[in-house]
Amino acid sequence: HMAEDSPGLLQHVKFQSSNFENILTWDSKPESIPGTVYSVDYKTYGKPEWLAKAGCQRITRKSCNLTVETGNFTEFYYARVTAISSEGWSATKMTERFHPQQHTTIKPPDVTCVPKVRSIQMIVHPTLTPMYNADGHQLTLEEVFQDLFYHLELHVNHTYQMHLEGKQREYEFSDLTPDTEFLGSIVISVPTRLKESAPYVCRVKTLPDRTWT
Amino acid sequence: EFRFGPCRVEGVALPGLWEAFRTVKDAVQVQDNNTSIRLLRCEVLQNVSDSESCHLVHDLLKFYLNTVFKHYYPKIAESNTQPSFSTLANNFVFIVSKLQSSQAGEMPPDKDRARRRFLLFKRAFKQLEIQAALTKAFGEVDILLTWMGKFYQL
Numbered sequence: 279h280m281a282e283d284s285p286g287l288l289q290h291v292k293f294q295s296s297n298f299e300n301i302l303t304w305d306s307k308p309e310s311i312p313g314t315v316y317s318v319d320y321k322t323y324g325k326p327e328w329l330a331k332a333g334c335q336r337i338t339r340k341s342c343n344l345t346v347e348t349g350n351f352t353e354f355y356y357a358r359v360t361a362i363s364s365e366g367w368s369a370t371k372m373t374e375r376f377h378p379q380q381h382t383t384i385k386p387p388d389v390t391c392v393p394k395v396r397s398i399q400m401i402v403h404p405t406l407t408p409m410y411n412a413d414g415h416q417l418t419l420e421e422v423f424q425d426l427f428y429h430l431e432l433h434v435n436h437t438y439q440m441h442l443e444g445k446q447r448e449y450e451f452s453d454l455t456p457d458t459e460f461l462g463s464i465v466i467s468v469p470t471r472l473k474e475s476a477p478y479v480c481r482v483k484t485l486p487d488r489t490w491t
Numbered sequence: 492e493f494r495f496g497p498c499r500v501e502g503v504a505l506p507g508l509w510e511a512f513r514t515v516k517d518a519v520q521v522q523d524n525n526t527s528i529r530l531l532r533c534e535v536l537q538n539v540s541d542s543e544s545c546h547l548v549h550d551l552l553k554f555y556l557n558t559v560f561k562h563y564y565p566k567i568a569e570s571n572t573q574p575s576f577s578t579l580a581n582n583f584v585f586i587v588s589k590l591q592s593s594q595a596g597e598m599p600p601d602k603d604r605a606r607r608r609f610l611l612f613k614r615a616f617k618q619l620e621i622q623a624a625l626t627k628a629f630g631e632v633d634i635l636l637t638w639m640g641k642f643y644q645l
Contacts, residue, residue, distance in 0.1 A: 324529025354634065356526050375520045380633060425645055470505050470640055472513075 287314065288361040288369040293344070295382040297419065298407040302334075302342045302357050302373070313364030318342045323354035323375055331357075345408050351378045351422055384419065384475040387428065389464045391480035395487050397452040398460060400480075402428050404447070405466070420445070423468045433461040456487035493586070495548050495642050496541035496601075500589040503582050505636070505643045511578035512632050518570060520630040523623075528615065530627055531634040535612045539605075544642055546605035549590040551635065552583045554613065559628045562621070579632065 286307040294301045302318060318334035321327065334342035348355045358372040385405070392399040404418040411417060420426050432440040432451045442449045454460065460482055466475040493500040539547055560580050567576045616624045 321526060323526055324532050326527040352637070354529070372526075374517055375526075375630070377633060377637070379637065469645060470509070470643060472506050472509055 287311065287363055287367055288316075288359060288371050291357070291359050291371040291373050293348075293357065293373055293376045293381060295376075295378060297385050297405060298345070298349075298351060298378055298382050298409055298422070300343075300345045300348045300376070300378060300382070302344050302359070304340050304359050304361075304371070306340070306361065311363055314338070314361055316340065317360045317362075318344075318357060319360075320344055320347050320355060320357040323356060328358070348376065348378055349409050351407075351409060353377075379422065380471065384466050384468065384473055386476050386478040387464055387466050389462075389478045389480065391462050391482045393482045393484050395456050395485045396454050397450050398432065398454060398462065398482055398484065400430055400449045400451070400462060400464060402447045402449075402464065419466065423471065423473075425470050426466060426468050429465050429467055431463045433463070454484050456484050459483045492644050493639065493642050494541075494644060495545040495590070496543070498545035498549075498590050500586050503586055505640055508579060508582055508636055511575040511582075512636060514575040515567070515570075515572045516630070516633060518572070519626060523627045523630045525619075525623065525627065528619070528627065529631070529634075530612055530615045530624075531631045531638070532611075532615070535608050536634070536638045539608070539638075540601065541642075542601040543605040543608070545590060546602045547608055548639065548642075549587060550605065550609040551612065552587050552590075554609070555628070555632075555635070556580065556583050556587065558616075559625055563625045563629050566626075 289305045289307055291302070291304040294303050302320075304316070306314065315336040315338060316334070317336055318331040319328040320331055321329060329347070331342060331344060331347060344355075344357060355376045355378075356372055357376070358370055360368065360370045362368045387405060388403040390401045390403070392401065404420065407417050407419060407422060409417045409422070427443055427445045428447075428449075429443040430441070430449050430451075434440060434454075440451050442451065451460075451462075462480045462482060463477040464480075465477045467473070493503060493505075560576070560583070564576070567573060616628060619627065
């Protein structure tokens with residue numbers, strides 16, 4: 279019984295990428311067709327061969343982690359899914375051309391907000407990616423995006439915010455009122471790629487001033 | 492600002508080029524059915540020295556203007572993406588004009604190396620049927636912009 283194409287079997291084959299964690303996802307219509315299995319292939323754009331993704335052959339779930347296989351952030355990739363139903367229907371669909379550096383979204387940074395009496399220190403921790411260079415060194419977002427910088431805001435009240443920005447990891451908002459609550463918001467920005475992360479938010483209170491006046 | 496070795500080009504915003512191409516990218520790349528051929532492949536763009544880069548980007552952008560954009564335009568005219576197309580084309584014209592003035596009269600060995608890289612690209616382009624070649628080359632503007640981005644400073 280030759281498998282024939284069935285469009286509803288397979289839809290929306292695409293990469294979902296965040297901080298270079300590249301997950302291939304797809305849907306079917308209706309939601310689940312019992313007995314349908316899926317197989318994933320991937321290739322580098324410009325190379326002739328499609329490669330089968332081990333661990334994603336004849337699976338029933340609708341996602342497949344291709345982070346390692348698409349781990350060269352300068353390369354361009356394609357992936358495709360083949361679905362085969364228990365009645366012999368089949369469908370194959372390919373992603374758009376995927377370029378990790380272009381398509382990945384950036385998660386909020388990891389930040390430690392340290393309250394002092396009249397200042398708040400903010401320490402941005404490096405974000406490691408799942409990628410390694412030729413020497414086996416795990417790359418950070420800063421190493422992948424040369425123009426990456428941090429933008430920090432401290433909301434003092436409804437009308438007044440303080441701003442700091444830069445490429446370094448340590449920042450300090452000073453001349454603050456002791457024993458007062460502030461809202462800090464920190465985003466990662468990559469201007470040449472038109473990328474900006476969602477904010478990391480910290481609510482922090484300056485310490486009481488115990489010095490005798 | 493772009494710094495292609497000795498050649499400086501100010502007044503071009505790379506994010507703007509990305510934004511322009513992003514509008515047309517998916518519509519163009521989906522028409523490129525041949526995923527096994529890449530025109531701007533590694534041998535063309537990898538390990539380009541600063542001194543080669545000016546010559547190579549000049550040749551590539553001129554080819555894109557005089558061949559790719561020129562002959563691909565009818566397809567763009569059918570879709571409503573002319574503004575993005577014009578942004579790309581006008582910025583490429585501006586860059587080429589700035590590069591031309593920077594490298595007049597120079598004939599260093601770098602020019603020959605850059606020329607050989609460009610000819611690799613052009614030969615691959617000529618080996619395809621013309622419409623397929625135009626679609627593929629236009630769809631590879633993101634590869635070109637990614638490479639140009641290495642020479643860009645905010």
